Amino acid sequence: RSFLPKISASGGVERFHTDSLAAEQKGHWTVEADVNVYRGGRDQLENKIQREHLSRSKAQFSIELANELLEAKTAYWQMVALNQKNAELKEDLKWNEVNLKSSRRRIGAGLTTGADATQFELNRTLIERKLADLELNLRIERNRLAVAIGVDDSSLIEVDQEFPSPTTTLSVEAPKPHAQVQGTSARIQVHSHQAEI
Helix, strand or coil: CCCCCEEEEEEEEEEECCCCCCCEEEEEEEEEEECCHHHHHHHHHHHHHHHHHHHHHHHHHHHHHHHHHHHHHHHHHHHHHHHHHHHHHHHHHHHHHHHHHHHHHHHHCCCCCCHHHHHHHHHHHHHHHHHHHHHHHHHHHHHHHHHHHCCCCHHHCCCCCCCCCCCCCCCCCCCCHHHHHHHHHHHHHHHHHHHHC
8 A cells, every 4th residue: 555654675795896906895785765645644545435435335235135125025925915815806706606696596486686686797797807907916016026036937936825824924124224324324434535535
């Protein structure tokens, strides 16, 4: 690093002679010290800035990871809930068909008017529309989950048709606040060190 002093030393022996003089031997040595006064403080501050950038990047990574996990967990639990609702609507549709057949038998026997059968037919149309909307929402959530966990083909994702047992944790965690504070603190420190340069 340029803000650290550089010290060097050298030494040796030199022997020389000329035709007219006797041979002589002399020793020599040198010591040099080089201090970069101009850059010394700036390098230290730039080093601090780089450390703060690293700290900020780590905090940002933690926040982004928590957000991605939150997105994946939310999409997963939405799919579980939609699957449950889908099963309930299919059960409702099955009972509606049973009631519609029973109503038609009563109409055939002359025990009731056609209004009951019409009501059950309208109810069937309503349930089928809800099922179609539910299927669309299920595909959207499956695609969201595929993006969140990095799966190319969302059709490969299968979710249990029923809610898991109560022992499974159902909590969805938001990004940790200390990571956000850490990122903001690092950003403030960077600006402070840059102002000192």
